Structures are given as C-alpha cells and as structure tokens.
Amino acid sequence: MNDIKFINGGVTAPKGFLASGVHAGIRKNKTKKDLAIIVSEVPANASAVYTTNLVKGAPIYVTQENLKNGKARAVICNSGYANTCAVGGKELALATCEIVEKHFGIPKTDIIVASTGIIGQLMTLEPFEKGVPLLKENLSIIEGGEDASEAIMTTDTFKKQVAVSFTVGGKTAVIGGIAKGSGMINPNMATMLAFLTTDIAISAKMLKKALSEDTQKTFNMVSVDGDTSTNDMYSIMANGMAGNKEITKDGEDFKAFCTALNAVSTALSKMLAKDGEGATKLIECTVEGAKSEKTARLCAKSVISSSLFKSAMFGADANWGRVLCALGYAGADINVNKISVSFSSLAGTAEVCENGMGLNFCETNAKKVLSEKEIFVKINLNSGDKSATAWGCDLTYDYVKINGDYRS
C-alpha cells in the first residue's frame, strides 16, 4: 500500500490503453482540440458516477445505459457543446457511439460518451463523422494521452493528467487519469469530467464500490463556484492487463487499489481547484477534531465555497471571521466556542482564532502567509477525531470576466 509512485502520463500509462485528441470542428477555433477518445485494447470492466443535477446532459443517459452491464472499452468526449437541453441530444449521443463502433470495431454499447461546454445549443453529427476517423489515425500512447487531456478542456488553463504505479497481489499495476474542470464546479456525487483507466483486474461491482467511496473524499470536496454542472461524470475502465488475480471482494488487494485510486483522484481534484476559473490560488482547507466525517466534510466544503472567504483570499486578507461565519452556516454539528483556525503556506503560519475568539496576530506576517500560491486553512473543531479536506480557489476579477460573456 505504501509503494504508490507517481509516474509520467495519464490515461495511457496503464497497460493496453491508447488515446487521441483532435480538432473535429465542433469549436470555431481550429487550434483548439475538441474531440477525445480513450480506448482499451481488450474488454474492460467499467463504472461511473454522475451529476446529481436534475438537468442532465444527454450523454449521461446514454452512458448510464451502456454501463449497466459493468463493461466499457472506450470513452468518447467532446468539448465546446454540452449536448444538454438541446433537441435531439440523445439521438446525437447514440449516433456518436455508432460512429465509434464503425471505425474502432468496439460495440456501441461498450462506450462511455461525454460532452462539456455550452448548454442548450444544437450540435450536429458532422464533426463526429469527420473527427472519429482522425481520432483513429492519431491513436497512440504518449502523445495521444496528452492530446486527449487537451481536447476535453473548456476554460481550463492547463491539462490535468496524473498516473501512479503500485503493487497489488504481487503484480505492478497502474492507474491513470485525466480531468477537466474550471467553472460550474461543485461536484456532488460525481464530478465535472474525470476519466480514469487502470490495468488492474477487478470486478465491475468492486470498481463501482471503490468509485462511489472515493468520490466522497476527492472530487465531491472540490468547489470553484457552487454550481453543480449538468454533465459531471467520473468514470474508470479496468482492463486486467496487470495480470493480478481479479479483485472480487474486500481485502488487502482492494485496499491497495482504493489507496492508489485516492492518490490519483486527489491529485486531479487539486488540479481542478487550482485551475478554477480566474483562480490565482489553490486553497486547501482541512477540518480536524470533528465528531463525524460528515461534519468535517460539511465544514471544509462550506469554508471553501464562501464567496466572501474566497474574495478575502484573493486579497491576501486574513479575515478569519469569514471562516467562522461559513462554519456557522455549514449545517454541521459544531461547538463554536471550541474552534481554532490557522492559515499557513510556504511563507509560514498565522494562528488567528482560538476557542471561537480572535487571537492578537501579526497582520504583516498573515499578509505574507496569504500572498503565496497555495494556502492551507487548518480548522480544529476540538470535538472529536474525524477529519476531512476540501479544495477550492480564490474568487477574482477574472472569474467574473470569464463568466460575464462565456458564450462569445
């Protein structure tokens, strides 16, 4: 369990996975890739969790149907249009799967399909007809993985990919993943888009269990703006090429897998928070001393989501009252008079609150601490031994600018 190593690459790092990303003409800007595919060379077990938003993108419904048997061999994803609230959306998602079947020979029901971008605008099938053959031509390991991670980006400013290797049942296995985030990010149940691959052998049932538990601690703990998207999806394909004995129940092997999965999804979660629309800072908020994990999560998420707190972080203002305020309305079971709060970063630490009351801290030092690019907010509720961490970013002029005219 402790031999997890971060390695190069993303979704193509595990054995037997290829990928590519191309410009298919969905977006007007020809230099922006807008269509990605991830393919397993052999059949794979698969699972996914989805947005809890009642307004769901058409691809979500198609993927849910396709994953009912716990199997998938490919992910196809476009950026630019969300294929949500648009007439004929489901037909378009189904037709996309058919085009993939035609060119890749993968059954259309073994495909995870996803879209991200503007809600409500009509899409045509043409870019997919043109783009899927291009995806086939460009299929590769290293470059293909990079291109796929680029093609799913919307307002993201950097590609998000990560991979780890670890040992399971005496074999070396790998988990890789790519993600896109930026705005409309307040995952609940699932996330924006995160596609993971692994060469481990694991049953669809255990894969589902691992994913459901993992998302509570990772992607669901990220918030950029409190808006839960209509197209969130977090999926994984496991093709068994690592050669381990298939994991079919709880135990050491499952635990090893979950720990490695958590390493990948935590890394991607932090990238999502760091690249929140307009963000200049990554904020990590850890709540300790909680009566329950649920309390810890509610508190951490509430702080990270507060617009006032986020604005204060942008201004490097140690306005800890806003932390207390957000804890107070978190809907969690806390004793306000026991709370302590500190801010820290590479530049040091500022203890700002103890027993729910302000401490007499040095403003100059606090300013220095909060002027760094990664800020750690540590909250101790002093009422138990459970903890949780959430990730977010500051609220900046650029968030408003980006979202004031997103559709142009």
Next chain:
Amino acid sequence: MNDIKFINGGVTAPKGFLASGVHAGIRKNKTKKDLAIIVSEVPANASAVYTTNLVKGAPIYVTQENLKNGKARAVICNSGYANTCAVGGKELALATCEIVEKHFGIPKTDIIVASTGIIGQLMTLEPFEKGVPLLKENLSIIEGGEDASEAIMTTDTFKKQVAVSFTVGGKTAVIGGIAKGSGMINPNMATMLAFLTTDIAISAKMLKKALSEDTQKTFNMVSVDGDTSTNDMYSIMANGMAGNKEITKDGEDFKAFCTALNAVSTALSKMLAKDGEGATKLIECTVEGAKSEKTARLCAKSVISSSLFKSAMFGADANWGRVLCALGYAGADINVNKISVSFSSLAGTAEVCENGMGLNFCETNAKKVLSEKEIFVKINLNSGDKSATAWGCDLTYDYVKINGDYRS
C-alpha cells in the same frame, strides 16, 4: 387592504417614534455615522427573527433575552464592528443597554441591540458612552430617521428606508422600516438588519406570527452572495398609537397588517438586492407553475444565487443554460422537460427556453433586454399553481474588489 400607500420617511413615519444617528467614534472616518437609535415614546410590543448561523453576534443573544416578554421601546445599533467572536462581547452589549437606560430612561431589558461590521475585532465601550448622549440630543422625526438609516450602513451605497400607510379597524396606521445589507447576504430565518416600526395596536404573539411568515417571502428570498451572516436580525416595534382595536387574533385586521408589512419588507428586500456589494443590476426571479410554494422558493433562490448566472447577468449574456442548471440542482421537485424561461426588462422580453429546450431567439434583442438596470427572470415550471419571487444582483469585479480587502 387595497388602500396601502407608500409615504415619505422610514422608522419615524408611524406615530410616536423618534430616531437619530451620529458618529460616535467606532469608525475612524469621522464623516461616517456609526451609531443609531430608534425610540418609541410609549411602551411597545415587539418581535424579531434572527440569523440561523451557529456563530452569532453577542447582541443577538442579548436581544433574544430582552424580547422574551414581547416588549421593547428602543433599538440601538452600531456599524463598524460586528461584536461577534470577540472576547467580552456579551458584556459589551449588556453595558450598551445600560447606557441607553441611563440617558433615555428606558429599562435596559426593553432594548433591541444590534451590531454590524467586522467579525472578531474587539470593541470598547467608550464610543457608546460618548455616542448615546449625542443620540439623545439629536433625537427627531424626519432628520433623525434619515440619520439612523445612514448610521447602520456598512458597504451599502444608499440608505434604505420605506413607509406605508393603510387602514385597519377604521383607523389609519403606518409601518416604517430601515435596513442595511450589501455583503454576507443570504438571509435564512431572518435578515441582515431590518428595523421596522408601526403605530398599530397588535399583541406580541400576533406580531411574532406576522414577522415569521413575512420573512419567508421577503428577506429570506434575497441573496447577494450566499453567505448567511452571523448578525442578521429583522425586528419590529408596535406602539399602538394608531388607536385601532388591538389585533389579538387572525381576521381582517391581521390580514390588513400583514399585507402592509409585506409591502414594506418587499420594498426593503429589493433595495438590499439592488445594493448588493458591487452590483450594477437588480435581478427579480419569479417562479410560477410550481407544485408547492416550497418548490417555487427553492427554485427562485437557486437561480438568484448562482455565481455563473450572476456573472452572465453582469455581462448581459442570455446564457439561459445556467438558469436551467441552477434549477436542476435546487433540490426541488421539478420536471425539467416542462420548464420555460424568459428574460424581460423595460427594453422588452426574450423568450429563451420552452419545454426544457432552447428557443431560437434573437441575441441582439436579448442583449438589449439584459442591458437594463432591472431584469426580470420568469420561469414557469408548468406543474402546478404555486409561485415565489426572489431578488438578487449581478456578480461584478467590484464585489471581488470590495471583499478582497474589506478590513482595511
């Protein structure tokens, strides 16, 4: 019931109320008034609702205690410091009441005390010792009411006061009110600060009932930034000087009072939304055709609170997908496929969505509609006959600017 007339003034418009506002030295800026009082010449019944935030300002606890007997004759309120999470806060709030008793002869337990401003900083009693005698000297009707509404402001850009006259039991009665809002505005159960007065005769029990019901439809439907403050309070004093037969139960008279109360609190709610920190636009969102009032409220509040939607309004971008998205995660019982949405303003109307799908609307017209200062978002869920309205504002660069360094 239909004879409600808006009249000049605020809290001093009803018979027997005086007020004043002065600079007491709580704030450094000597031109900014920071202490206000509202006084009834005769004993009055009173009631208040408070923030649901677990972190509460010390004045909230003192006021709750003082209002247990349903009586109050004065409101004392300072701006600049919130008296929250600060050592000795409760003692300071109690001592403030004692100073008011000493100078005004009003029992210290008949006083509503409130504070608004920075959380966690220590306050001293000195400004109150100096300021309360000044409040006494300056007590008056017209100017005093204006000054009080000014003294409770923090980042507000304009004074918020309103008054209506109406007939009840054959007598003319008046309700007046002042409020402050701007940031940390997402009232839940109560509001930022709203102080109302009336010369109607009504029992404390019925006053409480009217207030509790009213706040659900008015102040609780305002959101500026989703942050529920620690110091929210909405109070009313009724001194009976209108000479009507005291209202002690449901009936015509109570209904007349509630309707007039709603007119005052709705007007103040809209002012709060309009003056949201950094706001350039007032957004009114009405949800019709809901199965229940609760559904309608959840939906309207969710739209008005979405950072993405608010940013789009700032940019006059008819990105209705964000309205649908916010409806989808509202936690309400809705059928997505029946939703219709339109934007309107003085410049016209743009129908943008029907049956959950986008309409082919004119972008130029939509831009014109959304470039006005008051925007009406109309949503029909087409699933029932209940409705609700919420008020908010756009999210702008200035919100971030104001809150990036609020404490300086």
